[in-house]
Amino acid sequence: DTGVSQDPRHKITKRGQNVTFRCDPISEHNRLYWYRQTLGQGPEFLTYFQNEAQLEKSRLLSDRFSAERPKGSFSTLEIQRTEQGDSAMYLCASSLGSGVNTGELFFGEGSRLTVL
Amino acid sequence: AQSVTQLGSHVSVSEGALVLLRCNYSSSVPPYLFWYVQYPNQGLQLLLKYTSAATLVKGINGFEAEFKKSETSFHLTKPSAHMSDAAEYFCAVSETGANSKLTFGKGITLSVRP
Numbered sequence: 001d002t003g004v005s006q007d008p009r010h011k012i013t014k015r016g017q018n019v020t021f022r023c024d025p026i027s028e029h030n031r032l033y034w035y036r037q038t039l040g041q042g043p044e045f046l047t048y049f050q051n052e053a054q055l056e057k058s059r060l061l062s063d064r065f066s067a068e069r070p071k072g073s074f075s076t077l078e079i080q081r082t083e084q085g086d087s088a089m090y091l092c093a094s095s096l097g098s099g100v101n102t103g104e105l106f107f108g109e110g111s112r113l114t115v116l
Numbered sequence: 117a118q119s120v121t122q123l124g125s126h127v128s129v130s131e132g133a134l135v136l137l138r139c140n141y142s143s144s145v146p147p148y149l150f151w152y153v154q155y156p157n158q159g160l161q162l163l164l165k166y167t168s169a170a171t172l173v174k175g176i177n178g179f180e181a182e183f184k185k186s187e188t189s190f191h192l193t194k195p196s197a198h199m200s201d202a203a204e205y206f207c208a209v210s211e212t213g214a215n216s217k218l219t220f221g222k223g224i225t226l227s228v229r230p
Contacts, residue, residue: 004159040125040223042120042122042206042221042222043206043218045217045218045219048217056217091159091160093160104162105160105162105218107152107160107161109158109159110159
């Protein structure tokens with residue numbers, strides 16, 4: 001399977017703990033996106049990378065959130081000192097970028113976070 | 117800033133009936149518009165997209181959508197619903213240019229009755 005993969009698929013943690021999610025995009029895709037989805041809502045944009053450069057961060061992304069894509073391939077999203085409000089599905093997507101492929105994002109199945 | 121409005125959270129149709137899912141957008145520049153579908157326990161997948169070519173766009177599984185600039189709408193239709201169409205549908209907008217960040221609507225759950 002050469003789609004976008006995310007790990008772990010489910011994470012249950014206690015408030016105050018740190019968690020890290022990993023995303024492996026489709027290999028030839030230079031853009032990688034993180035979204036967050038809560039029940040009854042559409043995905044909300046968090047941040048995106050072009051190759052290893054983080055080009056935009058949403059105001060939703062507090063200082064407790066950090067994302068990296070060190071070699072322009074896989075990416076990690078870390079949440080420090082988790083809060084119950086962080087409970088959500090974290091979605092990763094990748095794309096070829098601009099031009100005719102603009103907006104054609106390929107999504108992983110998501111990493112569900114539950115903060116107790 | 118770009119935004120998408122999907123009125124209502126749930127639509128129920130009978131198998132074989134017309135499917136109509138509404139989407140209105142707001143964008144300060146010519147938009148790209150998309151419909152994504154999410155089946156239970158699966159990731160979102162692209163159903164169709166409008167990128168300023170033909171205003172009537174055909175997608176997978178018999179779905180199509182029409183871009184109407186005067187109405188700022190991009191409604192999704194399918195002439196005859198099938199049980200397998202039951203899923204959550206998201207409309208999304210992206211402003212043209214190098215940044216392909218998508219802004220999604222809240223989504224509509226489609227149920228299909230036998």
